[in-house]
Amino acid sequence: MNEVNRKLRCGVVGLGIGQMHISNYQSCPYADLVAICDINPVRLKDVGDKFKIPEEKRYISITEMLAKEHLDVCSIAVPNHLHKPLTIEALEAGCHVLCEKPMAMNSAEAQEMVDTAKKLGKRLMIDFSYRTSEQSVALKKAVDDGMLGEIYYARTQWLRRRGAPSG
Amino acid sequence: MNTPIKKLRCGIVGLGVGRKKHIPGYLSHPMAELAAIADSNTEKLNAVGDEFHIEHRYSSLTEMLANEKLDIVSIATPNIFHKDMTIEALEAGCHVMCEKPIAMNAAEAQEMIDAAKRTGKRIMINYVKRYIPESIAVKRVIDAGMLGDIYFARSVWLRRRRLPGFGGWFGKKAMSGGGPLIDIGVHRLDLALWYMGFPKPVWVMASTYNPIAKAIAAKEKKDFDVEDLAVALIRFENGATLELEASWCANIKEREHLSARLLGTKGGSLQHNIGDVYDSYAEIYLERCGCQYDMRLHEPVPQTYNCIYEFVDDIVHGNPSACSAEEALIAMKILDAIYESAAKNEPVQIQY
Numbered sequence: 001m002n003e004v005n006r007k008l009r010c011g012v013v014g015l016g017i018g019q020m021h022i023s024n025y026q027s028c029p030y031a032d033l034v035a036i037c038d039i040n041p042v043r044l045k046d047v048g049d050k051f052k053i054p055e056e057k058r059y060i061s062i063t064e065m066l067a068k069e070h071l072d073v074c075s076i077a078v079p080n081h082l083h084k085p086l087t088i089e090a091l092e093a094g095c096h097v098l099c100e101k102p103m104a105m106n107s108a109e110a111q112e113m114v115d116t117a118k119k120l121g122k123r124l125m126i127d128f129s130y131r132t133s134e135q136s137v138a139l140k141k142a143v144d145d146g147m148l149g150e151i152y153y154a155r156t157q158w159l160r161r162r163g164a165p166s167g
Numbered sequence: 168m169n170t171p172i173k174k175l176r177c178g179i180v181g182l183g184v185g186r187k188k189h190i191p192g193y194l195s196h197p198m199a200e201l202a203a204i205a206d207s208n209t210e211k212l213n214a215v216g217d218e219f220h221i222e223h224r225y226s227s228l229t230e231m232l233a234n235e236k237l238d239i240v241s242i243a244t245p246n247i248f249h250k251d252m253t254i255e256a257l258e259a260g261c262h263v264m265c266e267k268p269i270a271m272n273a274a275e276a277q278e279m280i281d282a283a284k285r286t287g288k289r290i291m292i293n294y295v296k297r298y299i300p301e302s303i304a305v306k307r308v309i310d311a312g313m314l315g316d317i318y319f320a321r322s323v324w325l326r327r328r329r330l331p332g333f334g335g336w337f338g339k340k341a342m343s344g345g346g347p348l349i350d351i352g353v354h355r356l357d358l359a360l361w362y363m364g365f366p367k368p369v370w371v372m373a374s375t376y377n378p379i380a381k382a383i384a385a386k387e388k389k390d391f392d393v394e395d396l397a398v399a400l401i402r403f404e405n406g407a408t409l410e411l412e413a414s415w416c417a418n419i420k421e422r423e424h425l426s427a428r429l430l431g432t433k434g435g436s437l438q439h440n441i442g443d444v445y446d447s448y449a450e451i452y453l454e455r456c457g458c459q460y461d462m463r464l465h466e467p468v469p470q471t472y473n474c475i476y477e478f479v480d481d482i483v484h485g486n487p488s489a490c491s492a493e494e495a496l497i498a499m500k501i502l503d504a505i506y507e508s509a510a511k512n513e514p515v516q517i518q519y
Contacts, residue, residue, distance in 0.1 A: 148418075152376050153398060155412075161452070161459055 008072040011035040013062050013086060015047040017100060018077035021127075022051050025075075035069045037062050062086055066093035076100060077127075084109040087124065088116045096123040175479055178203040178235055180228040180252060181243030182215045183332075184266055188293065189241040190219055192264075192475025199239075199479045205231040228252050232259040239264060239479065243293075245336040246343050250275040253290060254282040262289040264478050268353045269495035271344035273503050276496040283492060290492040291478045296354045297361060297490065298477065300468035301438050301449040305429075307469070308436065308451055309362055315433030316407075317363050322355035323412040325424040330380060330415045334389035338380070346393030348375070349502055352413030356498050357490075358427055359409050365497055366403035371504035372514040373399035379416035399505045411505075 010025045012018045015038040025033040033051070037059040038044040048058040059065035066074070066089065074090040076083055076099045084104045090097050097117070103126050104110040117124040130136055142148065177193045179185040182204060193199040203223035206212040216224045225231035228240070232255065240256040241264045242249055250270045253263045263283075269292050270276045283290045296302060308314065326347070336342040337350060360366075375394035384391035395416040401409040425440040425447065435452040451462040472480070474490060481488040500517055508515040 150378075152378065153374070153396060153417075162454075 007032045009034045009070060010073040010075070011037065011065055011069055011071045011095075012075040012077060013037040013065070013090075014075075014077035014079075014082075014100070015040075015043050016077065018075060019047055019051075020129075021075040021077055021098070022047070022053075025073075026051065031073070035059060035065050035071070037065045062089060066090060066095070071095050073098065075127075080105055084113055087113050091116050091120050091122050091124070094120075094122070096125075098125050098127055100127050172198065172483065174198050174200040175238040175482060176200050176202040176236060177239040177241070177479070178205065178223075178231050178237045178261075179241040179243060180205040180231065181241075181245075181248075181266070182206040182208070182211050183243065184293075185241060185243035186215050186218075188295065188473070189243055189264065189475055190215070192473045193241075193479070194219075195473060196476045196479040198483045199475075202237060203231050203235045228255060232256065232261070237261050239482070241293075241475070242266060246271055246349070247336075247341065250279055253279050257282045257286045257288045257290070260286070260288070262291075262478070262482055264291050264293060264475055265492075266293050267357070267495070268344065268349045268502065269492060269499055273496060273499040276492060276499045280492045280496060289478075289482065289488055291474065291481075291488045292357075292490045292492065292495045293474045294354065294357045294361075294490045295474055296358050298471045298474055299445075299447065300471050301447045301464060302358060303469045303471055304464050305427075305436050305438055305449050305451075306362060308434075309429070309431075313434050313451065313453070314429060314431030314436060316405075317429050317431045318407045319409075319430040320359045320363055320407070321410040321426070321428045322359035323410075323424065323426050324351040324355045325412060325414045325417050325419055325421065326351075327419050327422050328379075328416055329423075330383070330391075330395075333383075333391075334387070338384070338389070338391040338393055340392050343393060345502070345506060346375075346377070346380075346395060346397070347413040347415040348394060348397035348399075348411075348505060350413075350415075352397055352411060353498060353502065355413065355425070355427065356409075356411055356501060357494070359411070359429075360494070360498060362427070362429055363403075363407060363409070365494055366405045366407055368401050368497065368501050368504070368517050369404050370402040370514055370516055371399055371501060371508050373397065373505040373508040375506070375509040379418070383416070394509075397505060397509070399501075399508070401501055401505075 008031050010031045010033050012021045022033055025031040035057040036053050039060055044058050074095040074097055076086045076097060078086055080102060083099055087097050087099050175198055177199050179189045193201045204221050205225040205228050207226055212224050240261040242252045243266045249265055253265050256263050331337045375397045377395045380391055380395035396414040399411045422443040427438045429436045438447055438449045440447045449464040453460045478488055504515045504517050
């Protein structure tokens with residue numbers, strides 16, 4: 001089935017965009033969403049209730065979750081300044097990590113994360129969700145098939161009129 | 168007491184765009200007299216002369232200037248001739264209406280400015296895109312302060328496949344100075360700079376390409392050594408940024424795509440062509456009372472005249488003329504830097 005021959009034990013840290021991670025793990029036949037973590041106890045309870053996570057599997061501390069749950073996979077979906085330390089902590093606890101975008105605060109941090117993953121032989125994937133949209137997948141196939149030839153100019157944008165995300 | 172005012176005697180050299188834009192321009196102003204035309208192509212000279220009933224026809228500018236006392240001369244020849252012919256006309260005592268781009272490069276443009284100063288004559292560049300109703304309307308909104316400070320602009324003219332006079336001088340760098348950037352990109356650049364109030368450009372990062380036109384030229388055995396796409400990011404001393412794109416060939420949806428977007432501290436604007444032709448619309452984007460509003464330009468739009476009409480009118484009334492050589496020099500410095508950046512594969516700082 002996979003490298004461990006059982007469903008992967010998955011945990012999610014950060015329950016804002018992390019809620020997307022929870023439902024995606026829950027919908028994946030090879031994943032068991034076993035634990036969640038957030039420093040905000042109100043949000044932890046609300047999200048835990050919403051996704052029917054047992055109360056003893058809800059953690060305030062990532063360190064405690066990693067120590068107790070023996071996770072195969074850990075999602076890091078916290079504010080950007082915590083991506084590096086929490087990713088490294090999860091990697092060092094033996095997890096593959098799915099980290100939210102942007103990977104880190106800067107490329108020096110990103111390099112540290114890559115180095116750590118390499119050293120520990122664990123995977124580090126970034127949640128660039130638009131790559132897996134149907135259109136993106138179709139376009140990428142066309143590109144890989146050589147339909148566009150060599151791409152020499154690209155322009156990509158996401159402009160919002162008013163839409164700064166709330167903390 | 169009315170002093171009878173003499174009509175201005177006007178001549179045109181170059182009867183490609185000269186026939187298309189300059190003749191109708193002079194004919195549109197009651198104080199302009201289209202006195203003479205010149206072109207090295209005798210067939211074209213006679214065809215245009217017959218069409219517009221112009222008797223005074225010359226095979227060269229020099230010959231025309233020697234035989235005619237002209238007040239205004241239009242220079243509508245290939246870019247390589249703009250500088251020398253402009254200076255020749257200025258020195259013969261004429262005001263000059265010069266086609267865009269002003270010249271092959273900024274050094275030539277500077278020479279032209281020096282000559283205009285020396286002779287006390289005017290140069291105006293035929294920037295037709297400033298004189299469409301939508302442009303005049305947007306500029307009024309900007310001048311009234313409705314957009315605040317413009318800190319970002321994007322101005323583009325992309326064509327899917329349309330090479331002007333393919334095999335002719337447009338595609339030969341030695342005669343044109345460049346491809347779509349200097350041909351149609353210069354219109355978009357001028358328009359954006361005009362909207363932005365001609366801030367001082369300091370950095371340019373650009374690329375040029377020619378895979379499509381080069382392949383067509385090879386197939387059709389034509390000479391072509393300019394770009395078919397140019398893209399550039401221009402940074403100004405005031406912190407503003409301008410994105411510029413121009414193509415004759417690009418694998419895009421639209422046959423013709425012209426657009427100018429402005430982002431200001433108080434509002435934004437977008438001007439866009441409609442349906443693959445040169446009709447355009449203009450919108451202003453504003454926040455009022457915490458809500459987002461769109462303000463669309465509707466009929467009746469401002470009445471506009473062409474560049475040539477304006478030039479004649481300003482001379483008749485002693486008013487300063489727009490689209491000056493000084494402004495064209497700023498655009499030319501940017502175009503030079505774009506080609507340099509593309510050739511060197513690195514950003515270029517504009518030197519002063």
